Amino acid sequence: MGTPLDPIHAKQRLRFHQRKVLDFMLDALGLPYAKDKAYRATRLLEMEHHAPALLSEVRGLRLRVAQLENELKPNEAELDALERTIDSRIAGERERRLDDI
Secondary structure, X not given: OOOOOOHHHHHHHHHXXXXXXXXXXXXXXXXXXXXXXXXXXXXXXXXXXXXXXXXXXXXXXXXXXXXXXXXXXXXXXXXXXXXXXXXXHHHHHHHHHHXXX
16 A cells, blocks of 8 residues: 555545445435445435535525524514503503593
């Protein structure tokens, strides 16, 4: 084998690392291991085509989560306006009761 600085050795290390990463991803997704280079290349192309769609779906889901969080936690201006409305209604009701006495 070559020295660590040898370009051929570096390419072999890179291929080995890529294979380990691919095996990890396949295992994490519950997909079968690639049987040969052609099958592996086909699976890799499939994943490359699915990745942008999945990323787009994740962005859409994150946007929807942000919208739902905003619905659950209204911003400060909305809360202040709601508190002023409630306070004015309470004050109006108190004045009406004082006038009735």
